[in-house]
Amino acid sequence: MCKGHMTVEITSEFVTLRAGGTLIVLAASKGGRARMVYAGPDLQSASPEDLVALAARQHAPGGPEQPIAPSLLNCIGTGHPSPPGLLAHSRSQHWALDPRVAGVKVSAPGQVTILTRDEPSGLMVGHSIALCEASGVANFATALSTNTDTDFALEWCSALCLPLDPRFSRLTSFTGKWAREFQTEELAPIRGSFLRENRAGRTSHDSYPGFYCGTDTTGEGHGVAAAFHLAWNGNHRLRLDRLADETFSLQAGELLLPGEITITKGMSYVTPTLLASFSDEGYGAATRGLHRWLRANRLKPDLPRPVHYNTWEAVYFDQTPGRLFALAKQAAEVGAERFVLDDGWFGARRNDRAGLGDWHVSDAIYPDGLKPLADHVRSLGMEFGLWFEPEMVNPDSDLYRAHPDWVLEMDEVEPIASRHQLPVDMTLPVVRDYLFERIDSLVSDLGIAYIKWDMNRDIQHPGGADGRPAAHRNAKAIQLLLDRLREAHPDLVIESCSSGGARADYAMLERTDRVWTSDNNDARARHAIMRGAGYFLPLEVLGNHVGPKTCHITGRRFPMHFRAGTAVFGHMGMELDLAKENDADRAVLAKAIDLYKAHRALIHSGDYYRLETASHINAIGVVSANRDEALYQVAILDQHPAPHPPRLHFAGLGRDRRYRLAIEWPEHHAAEISTFTGSALMDYGLQLPQSLPDTCLIYHLKEER
Known part of the structure; x- marks a missing residue:
């Protein structure tokens, strides 16, 4: 309270x-x-x-x-x-x-x-x-x-x-x-x-x-x-x-x-x-x-928000220790502080049709277990994280073959196929005990600092073992398991992922620390997604990742300056194969990560402002509690309809204060630093520079004393 x-x-x-x-x-x-x-x-x-x-x-x-x-x-x-x-x-x-x-x-x-x-x-x-x-x-x-x-x-x-x-x-x-x-x-x-x-x-x-x-x-x-x-x-x-x-x-x-x-x-x-x-x-x-x-x-005070590297769009299910060791090194070189191994490390999980529920490290892929990779990640100065989807099971799994009664189903209704998986009946104490033992053991044995907790399908027929509907009980049971895990590992950081942002409510944020905002890493689409999520969730909980040059979901291609500048506002991360990025783009990415680290405290504690702009521009900002510093992100998403770009009207500044204004991203837009009053910046506005679509500008303001 x-x-x-x-x-x-x-x-x-x-x-x-x-x-x-x-x-x-x-x-x-x-x-x-x-x-x-x-x-x-x-x-x-x-x-x-x-x-x-x-x-x-x-x-x-x-x-x-x-x-x-x-x-x-x-x-x-x-x-x-x-x-x-x-x-x-x-x-x-x-x-x-x-x-x-x-x-x-x-x-x-x-x-x-x-x-x-x-x-x-x-x-x-x-x-x-x-x-x-x-x-x-x-x-x-x-x-x-x-x-x-x-x-x-x-x-x-x-x-x-x-x-x-x-x-x-x-x-x-x-x-x-x-x-x-x-x-x-x-x-x-x-x-x-x-x-x-x-x-x-x-x-x-x-x-x-x-x-x-x-x-x-x-x-x-x-x-x-x-x-x-x-x-x-x-x-x-x-x-x-x-x-x-x-x-x-x-x-x-x-x-x-x-x-x-x-x-x-x-x-x-x-x-x-x-x-x-x-x-x-x-x-x-x-x-x-x-x-x-x-x-x-809800949120843990002063929780660090390390720069995140997730393996999914780099390797998908094609996990090999050698490739992951190399990816970890490349991620650390551009500034990553956390390395998260996504789906595919357990059981017979070589694709999304099998193995879900068998939460044991695959001997076939990792004959020496995951400890060598976890130790390698930590030796590079990063935390080690792991993906789970505890609430689901593949019918093609050892768990389901042994316990077909551990799923939510209705005897008189044909189950609805979805993603080759069935929802586990979390209301059963034996199910929660199994999941807790598996997760607790891996967290302890591998020194896991972070869990990506996924849930990838809707539950159309939530029938319990007693034949009664169990949607309410199942939602409460998920809370019980998370509470038990948090009690056993108070420092463990947990991300709420549900095929992206399908479980981003305040009840989950009572038990988790981060939301995976969307599976879509398209930098242009991300601005609308992040703006919408920002109506309810502060930037520090919103995972925002730099994706590959060609987005795997939309097929659109974006330059690194736009991809990286977009990801700065949120909990910044990466989800791309760094080996496929050229040296110049990796250097740009490293600069964006440095910019994020320099302003991370402000981004994750400042007051959030949506700026009122034309529809082809998305602009947001964060302003410190005492209004002495601010950072604004301005995304140009389409051509300007007029010969000159519009003026940008800032928000949240002290009207009678004078601010030193600088464009900090991208570097080729850098201009001579000037100072202006807050009232002039908010009421008269700043003329935006000529910019191509898919340009992300970041302005830094600091009060002159």
Whole structure:
């Protein structure tokens, strides 16, 4: 939980939380329905009574004699016209729930729990609301339980039904596919519902669990805005509803399969946490709130981010010790600090059709084991890392032949073939024990510092050994295994990879340290992917690699200056056969790595800014906390439509400060260093140089004292 100054005030009628520029006011009179009065940017000196009086509504002709106020879940029993945020029943009884406030308590610093109970059924509903002082981000979650003998079948439970600013008229959601993740999709919400559901068994490529709201005039640096993220690594549902009376609300929670959750005496169900970052200074401030929350609550402080070399696109399955020894030496020569051996080192894994699940070093490829390679890598000054895909198995494997019952399946349904692999049933303790023993043993024996944890297919039929749907249990079991591994190896760094960026949520980042943003190393495509991911994830967790001259996915060819300059902004790495790069390109790559190392601390701790530019330009920047230093990346992705390039308007600088400005990349664009005020750079702008498409410029600004 974030630390810092915050205020929590509880009266007989209201709960008020203030922290980090955010205000939350709830009505919570004992015996009444708990409801959200306000959640958003702080309204200085405003009292709960002020807000309730200002929101009072008269009778609507043709409607109920008394307007029905929304509650935290808008259950059916309340009569509220919006879709209910809680659907549960006991053998078709007690379906019209109407929980009332039983008590309010401060459950942690900056966190309040409102306890409610549906008296006829005995179902208890606890609403957790917290604010983070470091970020102003709000956290919402709901817990369901019962102390009666009545069992409840749960169909749907949102973290809450959150009323939104009715001025919001624009929605940005995030979709995509394999190798084209984090694509933004802008919509104008109309009366009715926006619904996005994910049944992939992982966060998914096409339905990221987050979105932004703003108005027609909201920009990066001005206007009301809000960002939302559901911290969950499994199936999810997001919905926005604008009713006939123009009220606007959000629901977000786990998408449950039929019969998946039953609430019984002695057990409870807790929704995934919904995070909300509110802003009256545009989308950029909402983004920086989420980044600050992650840094304060999820990421290991001051975790080194070594320059990464991954073997995949250099060798694929064609692993030989001699070639890998040479690659390690070449990687160290250009500045790599970590060497990661990807898929193909174990069992009969000579292609993607066999061996998955047999987590023993292949004697056929490595007769002396992997220790000589690991020792060689460390002798070159690099860490050694290894690839795993623990959650999958090939039918053509020793593991599956011995334990065909260790997979998720449904007896009455034909399994869906995908990537020649089946999902392992992680809910079985024996499966988790096997995987832990194998990974733990290799980490200990080889001195592994880093794991690339992959998961390469959707789970269409998550049936457990008991015949019941197991999507929820499987997602929780993955967390258990990762937690156990982290406890055994606190210094182990783990990357969340899922055929690229298909599992990049905050629940995974509670247990991992890096996200493999995309399998697509096309430098031009990467700018859109990285920009989209940056709405939720800070640069230090986003793996960004220099790929080969000809991209293996798109077939496009790019010069090294563009490939390397693109990869500087993120957690920089390489995924190319260095033996196929000429001396000049390897020298350019080494210079880019030096540039990354020189500015790594700023890139991985600075405040993140998206610059507003024409569509053929992508520009982002990071600014130090005290605004004395900044680094900006400007990618020219197509021809300028006008004879001269446009001006670039910087963001995030101190208006009355004077900055020394230099182009640091590429070196042939270097110009005479000049100094300018922050206000001039932001409001008047800098004339960009004439540049060909696929040029990446990097500007460094340092305050003159």
